[in-house]
Amino acid sequence: MQSYTEENYLKTIYHISAVTDGSVQTNAIADGMQTKAASVTDMIKKLADKALVDYKKYQGVKLTETGRLAAVNIVRKHRLWEVFLVDKLNFKWDEVHDIAEQLEHVNSAELIERLDAFLAFPKNDPHGDPIPDKEGNFAAAACVKLNKLKIGEQGLVLGVSEHSPAFLRHLEKLGLTLGKQITITEITDFDGSMELSVESKTINVSREVSKHILIKI
């Protein structure tokens, strides 16, 4: 079993490797954990002793299979709790992260099984992120970032790759929530901003925003 802090390190390493693939650097982890590189080095050694990461000095770390599974399990718990908070307790999608961050560390396999069943085995969390199964497998979701689409193309909002409350509230205001059908009506070359039609309304999104919206074509 891992400590609260070890779990957070594993999760952070997992999220970073999902983006960068290859080995994860000390400083990147320090950033993600809001801590200092020296602390990360110490913790890395502990995780390496427990065979949760492979570590060579100055070379960064990589999760072992055991480590990956532990991390995915935390992600699974986090996302299931988020579904609970939104679907059952009527929280908004920008309000649930911090609470799920705490709930994800509650340790009971039975609890998560039953929660999963209670929520009717959801496949995605309120931000569209896939929920892995008990064995750590994800249902592969075929999606494209909105900024890659061309004029005239259309699709469904499937998820987001940025979870800050500010960003999520912005999307809410635009009406760009999960499941919405969109069509690209215009792209400004100068700044890459896009005009979309969503439910017969026309809205504008900056490139910064479109980069973080996942679309199913």
Place this chain on the structure above:
Amino acid sequence: MQSYTEENYLKTIYHISAVTDGSVQTNAIADGMQTKAASVTDMIKKLADKALVDYKKYQGVKLTETGRLAAVNIVRKHRLWEVFLVDKLNFKWDEVHDIAEQLEHVNSAELIERLDAFLAFPKNDPHGDPIPDKEGNFAAAACVKLNKLKIGEQGLVLGVSEHSPAFLRHLEKLGLTLGKQITITEITDFDGSMELSVESKTINVSREVSKHILIKI
């Protein structure tokens, strides 16, 4: 805000003072926390510095009003989560304690308000214990311990004052669960054991068991 450990100390002190009233002794806390007296003394000083307990050397401690409120708040969370686990996730009443022990430390007032509403504002947890409101007030429940009843008297099973899984499973087996109507049909002077009728069945309970069953007459 209190740490996880501080919260557990407050809760333990609260539960002990509910039984003993007067000041709570160091060793009693050490027992309840499964730790040593020396550790308790250290923590007591910390809690006293934070004005959560009143403390005089060698005289034990007493919760201050702030401390009592913090403790009751944890009890409230614990009991609401127990209701959730039993009512929504179909756990049995002897399975929920350890999980609620973890969930009670999740820190979000909003979460607890919404959970309370989701559960339709329950007044009691699955063991019959009253759930305090946000302000720390309990609805006073008029009840008597089963072992105080006389032959011929009857009442409703309202709660239990012992929460070990073994005890709860024993009651389950006897059919002595919350809300059941009982009548005392016989008392053995020798050992204080009782014969009851519950739903037209006749069962026997030892004095040790009857002491821990709360009855509404």
Place this chain on the structure above:
DNA sequence: TATTTTTTTTAGATTTGTCTAAACTTATAG
């Protein structure tokens, strides 16, 4: 290749909660 910059690690300290062993208070019993 030599030098500078960036990144990572070590060394030593700090905080929180714990422990053991010894010292000290208070209660109990002749």
Place this chain on the structure above:
DNA sequence: CTATAAGTTTAGACAAATCTAAAAAAAATA
């Protein structure tokens, strides 16, 4: 009213997770 027992506190140490400052390694640059 002393002697012993019971209960409590202090002193000193330790483990977990963190930090700062300094040293070391790797990468980037001239």
